[in-house]
Amino acid sequence: MSEKKPLLEISNIDTYYGVIHILQQVNLRVDEGELVCLLGGNACGKSTTLKTILGMVKPKVGKIMFAGEDVTHQNTPARVKLGMAVVPENRRLFGPMTVLENLKIGAYVRGEAAQEDLERVYDLFPKLKERSSQLAGTLSGGEQQMVAVGRALMSHPRLILMDEPSMGLAPKLVEQSFEMIANLHSQGVSMLIVEQNANMALSVADRGYVLQTGRIVLEGEAKELAGHEELRRAYLGR
Amino acid sequence: MSENRVPEEIQENAAHEAAKLGIGTDEWVAQHEERTARKKGLKGVPQFIDESIPAWARWVVLLAAAFAFGAFVDNQYLLRIGVNLGLFVMLSYGLNIVMGYAGLLDLGYVAFYGIGAYGYALMSSEQLGHHWSTWLSVLIIIIGTALLGYIVSLPARRLFGDYLAIVTLFFGQVFVQLVLASDNITFPWADDYVDITAGANGIPGIDPFSFFGHKFLNIRDYYWLLLVLVALLTITISRINRTRIGRAWRTIREDALAAESMGVMVNRLKTMAFVTGAAIAGLAGAIFAAMQSAVFVSGFDMPLMTMIYAAVILGGSGSLAGAVMGAIVMSVLPEVLRVTNYSEILFLAVLVLTLAAVGKSVKRFTINIVSIALIGFAVKILLGFASIKITPTEEWVVGPVSRALSHWMYVPLDRVLWGNCAFVILIVLIAYFTTTTPRIKTILLPIIGYLGIFLWEVRLVTDVNTTRQLLIGAMLVVLMITRPQGFLGKPRVEVL
Known part of the structure; x- marks a missing residue:
């Protein structure tokens, strides 16, 4: 990694829910083309971090830079337009709409969905082409995950935010899901993955952060973290 | 990985299931065709219209x-x-x-x-x-x-x-x-x-x-x-x-x-x-x-x-x-x-259709109809013994349907009182019907059917406006139970 260009940089973020202090002085960086994972147990603020990055929750203090712009005060659609895309927790597909419609919604900020974007997603997930007219809610968990990722790709994102890609999937599908993530990463897509399954996440990531009760307690190269004694005891169950 | 350490027996079972369903599909998806296949009988009609x-x-x-x-x-x-x-x-x-x-x-x-x-x-x-x-x-x-x-x-x-x-x-x-x-x-x-x-x-x-x-x-x-x-x-x-x-x-x-x-x-x-x-x-x-x-x-x-x-x-x-x-x-x-005439026909048609839908078989349906007829005669005889004053036939017959029923239906003189009583009893019985065992349901169904006709002829015919509202309301309730998405709506599919 000769030249590191930060794509997303959040500095000294403090987020509150009412009076409850959730994120405390969180600093996080994702470089161009990098795959970063954010680890942590339950209720430590992982999803809140993601929501703050995406603009669903506004931080009280701090600054969010994305693609060279200060987006701290921009709303979610504006940030999506700049190149963020999200694969939400539990996928949050639009159940009674078809797979095709779900994919097209991903391209909403770019106008009408272009055919070549669709083809790109279909190349990645051939199964979705067969299922394009099926209602998204009737797909299996793994297929829904494909739609959710495909939907995110439709907007030509510069950064994909993934919230718990392993949630609600069978062990086999978790593996597939991470294979897919590694595959996307190898094609140069930058990603920030929020995950409880530390083992899996560290196996594909470049770097990682560990969040504990709203504070970043550890950060470093994924390989380093995977070998970190404290982390192993806390999250890897060994 | 700890989640992967599943007992072999279960793994084998899962493999078997997967082979049956096809890899990457779960049961829900495998049943997709079945679920969307046309329902038989009355319930399939809107779907038939929708698809064909x-x-x-x-x-x-x-x-x-x-x-x-x-x-x-x-x-x-x-x-x-x-x-x-x-x-x-x-x-x-x-x-x-x-x-x-x-x-x-x-x-x-x-x-x-x-x-x-x-x-x-x-x-x-x-x-x-x-x-x-x-x-x-x-x-x-x-x-x-x-x-x-x-x-x-x-x-x-x-x-x-x-x-x-x-x-x-x-x-x-x-x-x-x-x-x-x-x-x-x-x-x-x-x-x-x-x-x-x-x-x-x-x-x-x-x-x-x-x-x-x-x-x-x-x-x-x-x-x-x-x-x-x-x-x-x-x-x-x-x-x-x-x-x-x-x-x-x-x-x-x-x-x-x-x-x-x-x-x-x-x-x-x-x-x-x-x-x-x-x-x-x-x-x-x-x-x-x-x-x-x-x-x-x-x-x-x-x-x-x-x-x-x-x-x-x-x-x-x-x-x-x-x-x-x-x-x-x-x-x-x-x-x-x-128009009372039409509403009367419609009402009985709905009643008969409901009985047909609930009865499921021709035999059941016949039994229900015959039971309703028998209940009618029994009521006429019993109340006849009690010598309760009746409304003269010419006064309550409004159309061909009620004319046909005129020798069977018992219409007391005080139509408001009897009608209101029948209404309350009917509602209670229907409420009970929805929660009770199949055996009691079989017994209750003809009684409910009879009470419905009784209520109609005794009370509802006299009050067209209320009847309209009631009928439309009842129709909506029935439709929402049998087809919650409406006639041509897409069925709700929940993710998760």
Whole structure:
């Protein structure tokens, strides 16, 4: 990694829910083309971090830079337009709409969905082409995950935010899901993955952060973290 | 990985299951064909209609029928029903955008209809002494209601579901109260009061529409106007529904938060839905006022609101064809039920159909019918012994059906008392029926059937208006239980 260009940089973020202090002085960086994972147990603020990055929750203090712009005060659609895309927790597909419609919604900020974007997603997930007219809610968990990722790709994102890609999937599908993530990463897509399954996440990531009760307690190269004694005891169950 | 250490037996089992279902599919998906396969019997009819006839063919048939109706029907009463249907379709379309697509529970929707009607009335009658050109007043109404729709949409930006319903309900009531109170307003700069809306008396003598020197004196003119408008709206709305705007509306309905994280500008789209719906309702109101030549505020209150909602939900929320179908049912059926003769036939037909649906087999069905007949004779004999005074046959027979029943049915003299008792018992029995064991159900069913007929002949026939409401209500309840998505609506699919 000769030249590191930060794509997303959040500095000294403090987020509150009412009076409850959730994120405390969180600093996080994702470089161009990098795959970063954010680890942590339950209720430590992982999803809140993601929501703050995406603009669903506004931080009280701090600054969010994305693609060279200060987006701290921009709303979610504006940030999506700049190149963020999200694969939400539990996928949050639009159940009674078809797979095709779900994919097209991903391209909403770019106008009408272009055919070549669709083809790109279909190349990645051939199964979705067969299922394009099926209602998204009737797909299996793994297929829904494909739609959710495909939907995110439709907007030509510069950064994909993934919230718990392993949630609600069978062990086999978790593996597939991470294979897919590694595959996307190898094609140069930058990603920030929020995950409880530390083992899996560290196996594909470049770097990682560990969040504990709203504070970043550890950060470093994924390989380093995977070998970190404290982390192993806390999250890897060994 | 710890999750992977599953006992071998279970793994084998899972492998077996997977082989049966195919890799990557779970049970739910594997059963997809089965679930979507056509249901047999009565329940499959709406699905059959939905699947076997292409959409455009349905619209062409509908348009041809509507055209033939306008061209060949000469009866003023029938034409008026046709015009009412046209207005109802417009209102359903508008609500279908707000509620069906965008999922916004707008309970003040009917106020836009009222504002359109009153707006036209004020611009084209002696009430304020204005007689503006139709073009101008209709244009003002469309823009005005759209603007009001924008204002009402502002709270909708922060509210959803039932909270939005309360706010919009308030808006609807404000309209009604404002019209009622505006017959006596003293402006600060004036000495005398002014009468703007004539309050509860309504505004009479409204000018008919007049385009290019052609005055709409015949009701048929309004029919053609509405037919053209509805056709245009159908094309436009179904087009919009297929663009990114339409898709985005539906994502808001499904999951506004997820929609926003996809970059959908939720607030702007909510406003667009409100504005479009309001403008359509306002235009319909203007046409109504011109056609009716008088407006009364009571016509734009909750009863009409519930009817429009019923039409949209009945037809299938989010489907234009469904909105038309719901509008037909909700605007034509009450007229049919106004005639006791028809309503009697309809009532018994529904009863027999229900028995057929519940009985499942021909044998069961026959047993039920025979049991009902036997109960009838038993009641006649028992009450005959008790020598309760009866209503003379000529007094209660209203049509061929009741004539046929006249030797079997026992109609006591005090119809109100007996009818009300039967009503209460019937409701209790039905409530009990839904929770009890199959054995008791078999016994209860003929009794409920008999009580239904008894209630009908003794009480409901005498009170046509209540009966209409009851029948429509009962029909809605039955439909919502058997087909919650409405006639032509898409079944709900929940993710997860």
